[in-house]
Amino acid sequence: MTATEAGARVVGEDERLARIALNTIGEPGDPRLTRLVEAMGPVELHDRLLADVGLSGLRSETAARLEGLDPRRILDAATAIGVRFVVPGDLEWPEQLDDLLGVEPLNRLTGAPLGLWVAGPLDLAAVCRRSVAVVGSRSATSYGTDVAADIAVGLAAAGRSVISGAAFGIDQAAHRGALSADGKGSTVAVLACGVDRAYPTAHRDLLRHLKENGAVVSELPPGCAPTRVRFLSRNRLIAALSQGTVVVEAAVRSGALNTAGWAMRLNRPVMGVPGPVTSAPSEGVHELVRTGAATLVTRAAHVLELVSPMGSHLTQLAREEPSARDRLPPTDLRVLEAVPLVQPAGASGIARTAGLSVSDVVESLVRLRELGWVVGSAGRWRRSPDEPLG
Amino acid sequence: MTATEAGARVVGEDERLARIALNTIGEPGDPRLTRLVEAMGPVELHDRLLADVGLSGLRSETAARLEGLDPRRILDAATAIGVRFVVPGDLEWPEQLDDLLGVEPLNRLTGAPLGLWVAGPLDLAAVCRRSVAVVGSRSATSYGTDVAADIAVGLAAAGRSVISGAAFGIDQAAHRGALSADGKGSTVAVLACGVDRAYPTAHRDLLRHLKENGAVVSELPPGCAPTRVRFLSRNRLIAALSQGTVVVEAAVRSGALNTAGWAMRLNRPVMGVPGPVTSAPSEGVHELVRTGAATLVTRAAHVLELVSPMGSHLTQLAREEPSARDRLPPTDLRVLEAVPLVQPAGASGIARTAGLSVSDVVESLVRLRELGWVVGSAGRWRRSPDEPLG
Numbered sequence: 001m002t003a004t005e006a007g008a009r010v011v012g013e014d015e016r017l018a019r020i021a022l023n024t025i026g027e028p029g030d031p032r033l034t035r036l037v038e039a040m041g042p043v044e045l046h047d048r049l050l051a052d053v054g055l056s057g058l059r060s061e062t063a064a065r066l067e068g069l070d071p072r073r074i075l076d077a078a079t080a081i082g083v084r085f086v087v088p089g090d091l092e093w094p095e096q097l098d099d100l101l102g103v104e105p106l107n108r109l110t111g112a113p114l115g116l117w118v119a120g121p122l123d124l125a126a127v128c129r130r131s132v133a134v135v136g137s138r139s140a141t142s143y144g145t146d147v148a149a150d151i152a153v154g155l156a157a158a159g160r161s162v163i164s165g166a167a168f169g170i171d172q173a174a175h176r177g178a179l180s181a182d183g184k185g186s187t188v189a190v191l192a193c194g195v196d197r198a199y200p201t202a203h204r205d206l207l208r209h210l211k212e213n214g215a216v217v218s219e220l221p222p223g224c225a226p227t228r229v230r231f232l233s234r235n236r237l238i239a240a241l242s243q244g245t246v247v248v249e250a251a252v253r254s255g256a257l258n259t260a261g262w263a264m265r266l267n268r269p270v271m272g273v274p275g276p277v278t279s280a281p282s283e284g285v286h287e288l289v290r291t292g293a294a295t296l297v298t299r300a301a302h303v304l305e306l307v308s309p310m311g312s313h314l315t316q317l318a319r320e321e322p323s324a325r326d327r328l329p330p331t332d333l334r335v336l337e338a339v340p341l342v343q344p345a346g347a348s349g350i351a352r353t354a355g356l357s358v359s360d361v362v363e364s365l366v367r368l369r370e371l372g373w374v375v376g377s378a379g380r381w382r383r384s385p386d387e388p389l390g
Numbered sequence: 391m392t393a394t395e396a397g398a399r400v401v402g403e404d405e406r407l408a409r410i411a412l413n414t415i416g417e418p419g420d421p422r423l424t425r426l427v428e429a430m431g432p433v434e435l436h437d438r439l440l441a442d443v444g445l446s447g448l449r450s451e452t453a454a455r456l457e458g459l460d461p462r463r464i465l466d467a468a469t470a471i472g473v474r475f476v477v478p479g480d481l482e483w484p485e486q487l488d489d490l491l492g493v494e495p496l497n498r499l500t501g502a503p504l505g506l507w508v509a510g511p512l513d514l515a516a517v518c519r520r521s522v523a524v525v526g527s528r529s530a531t532s533y534g535t536d537v538a539a540d541i542a543v544g545l546a547a548a549g550r551s552v553i554s555g556a557a558f559g560i561d562q563a564a565h566r567g568a569l570s571a572d573g574k575g576s577t578v579a580v581l582a583c584g585v586d587r588a589y590p591t592a593h594r595d596l597l598r599h600l601k602e603n604g605a606v607v608s609e610l611p612p613g614c615a616p617t618r619v620r621f622l623s624r625n626r627l628i629a630a631l632s633q634g635t636v637v638v639e640a641a642v643r644s645g646a647l648n649t650a651g652w653a654m655r656l657n658r659p660v661m662g663v664p665g666p667v668t669s670a671p672s673e674g675v676h677e678l679v680r681t682g683a684a685t686l687v688t689r690a691a692h693v694l695e696l697v698s699p700m701g702s703h704l705t706q707l708a709r710e711e712p713s714a715r716d717r718l719p720p721t722d723l724r725v726l727e728a729v730p731l732v733q734p735a736g737a738s739g740i741a742r743t744a745g746l747s748v749s750d751v752v753e754s755l756v757r758l759r760e761l762g763w764v765v766g767s768a769g770r771w772r773r774s775p776d777e778p779l780g
Binding site: 025026027061064065143146147224225227228229230273274275276277278282283286289290295296297298299302333334337338353354355356357360 | 414415416417451454455533536537614615617618619620663664665666667668672673676679680685686687688689692723724727728743744745746747750
């Protein structure tokens with residue numbers, strides 16, 4: 001049973017078609033539509049808008065546009081090119097998207113989506129359940145793309161899928177990193193245009209690969225072009241589909257910071273990878289971390305710690321065992337510190353440096369020589385060239 | 391009136407000499423001595439230890455060492471080479487050092503100092519009242535030393551003094567940055583050996599310059615050699631003398647992290663400058679920031695914000711004025727987004743992309759053309775190559 005067949009059992013045909021029609025006439029995320037769908041359901045809203053029960057007797061633009069739409073034809077055309085429309089209630093619907101219903105609309109882009117157009121073999125709900133968004137600048141440095149790819153490799157190796165856009169720079173590096181992870185990586189691209197379009201065109205092969213092996217997702221019907229507002233409204237989906245958002249490089253006014261803002265509003269962890277303070281593409285990330293909006297991460301293990309249930313995936317700090325030196329008695333340690341590395345010194349000089357009596361120092365020196373810490377002859381002492389290990 | 395004369399008015403000669411004696415016989419920061427001085431005052435403690443009222447009738451090592459000391463001679467010898475001993479109660483005593491009395495002793499290095507040996511023309515209390523510690527790795531990268539110097543320049547320009555060690559790498563860069571700041575910078579080096587010694591010897595000129603223009607400080611009497619424990623106990627003074635500690639580069643087990651730990655215990659701000667995640671000398675700093683022990687800073691303005699009284703020195707975010715584009719009415723913005731950049735499109739195509747009626751779109755396009763946003767001829771429209779600015 002494919003994901004589409006599974007979904008079809010749950011959500012009625014009329015509801016799916018009504019959502020397609022409503023989704024097609026409005027700009028993605030229009031909170032007025034979202035709220036009306038919440039209030040009366042998509043079928044009733046569609047019928048009422050089509051009947052144009054309102055105002056002045058003139059047909060409204062909306063009614064006119066709805067009448068000109070054939071959602072069945074739109075769906076059939078999409079199906080023919082391997083694209084499905086996933087809606088709330090489908091088994092493939094990622095439930096975490098419904099968190100957008102609880103967020104105060106910021107502007108006309110911020111409602112919950114009415115449905116998602118999806119291409120690719122992965123079950124969207126399953127793949128998003130253990131996923132991390134890795135986003136950043138289009139004009140990334142090679143440092144940024146290297147680190148993004150490394151983190152994606154680590155996430156994929158831990159069984160996490162990677163969600164990003166399909167832009168140059170960090171987006172591309174994140175997908176490639178996940179895909180390179182020994183066949184284990186699953187990756188989701190969320191677009192600001194129809195899933196049948198290749199934008200940027202240089203990423204045609206990448207997007208084809210994702211459609212054959214991962215998932216490509218958009219709120220916009222097939223054929224739609226990307227616009228600036230669509231990139232902004234797309235960002236909320238990247239944040240909402242994932243368990244947390246990692247920003248790798250982002251200048252001060254970057255779209256990636258917009259995605260980070262969505263993750264914050266949704267109470268999902270926001271993580272930032274630092275870079276040189278002299279690098280403009282890291283400035284936005286540093287500002288997120290400095291102001292406490294993001295947690296600093298430097299590798300996949302740090303990300304896993306933050307997106308996993310409390311207490312699992314704790315990063316092991318690089319802590320050494322107490323060394324042989326740490327285990328020395330305090331007086332012996334103090335004497336050892338006072339013994340010169342190269343030029344041998346007498347016990348009285350060492351006693352002055354250590355602030356101890358000569359007799360205490362001589363006792364210590366004998367113990368330290370037995371343990372291999374110091375070498376001494378003719379009453380002059382220096383550190384052993386080979387200090388004890390264990 | 392020099393700092394020494396001012397101090398001499400307040401603290402009696404006998405107390406200063408008792409503190410010199412006690413400071414000379416013990417390792418700096420021995421909390422047992424500190425606590426006894428707190429309990430009975432330095433003069434009484436000195437006299438009791440010298441009388442050796444205790445135990446078995448045999449003279450104790452301590453009594454024997456105290457008897458062999460002539461603190462007056464030690465002070466005279468120091469004075470002869472331009473070194474003074476500053477003690478609690480002196481006007482030159484930096485009162486923030488007394489915060490060390492409130493910190494639970496960690497080990498034998500953590501008591502409050504009994505006094506400080508100081509060389510250099512600056513009044514230590516005055517210079518430390520508005521000071522920031524800038525510390526980091528000896529094996530710093532050129533990135534690290536550049537950033538440390540930049541931050542020190544910015545601090546000096548804002549009237550802050552810089553406190554550091556005298557090591558290679560970040561310490562040196564911090565001093566040099568502060569000194570280069572147009573004659574305004576004052577800088578304090580805290581040593582793990584006597585202030586008359588040059589360690590490392592390659593920094594002889596730097597230390598001479600600081601002694602002539604800044605301040606060089608140590609808990610250890612002139613002539614003492616540096617040891618590992620002395621570096622560790624020195625670090626608490628760097629943290630305690632300053633209003634906050636900036637760590638620029640520090641590997642995972644670095645002395646600079648020890649200084650940061652002291653600043654934390656003293657409730658002073660700890661700040662970390664990030665670097666590439668691929669750079670080992672930045673790892674310790676990243677760990678401080680990741681775990682919330684330090685606040686990320688990238689420039690002097692961020693540091694000033696954290697070490698200044700609440701609300702002053704707030705960093706201005708790089709926020710642009712709302713652009714001409716942001717001020718467009720929503721419909722016009724939506725239409726503008728749908729107008730192609732290069733290949734002109736007809737109004738009906740633009741209407742489909744924008745999800746608006748053709749008549750609304752044509753009205754918008756005419757307005758946008760008047761404002762210079764789009765160009766159109768023969769019913770085909772594209773973006774203006776020169777978009778309006780203000």
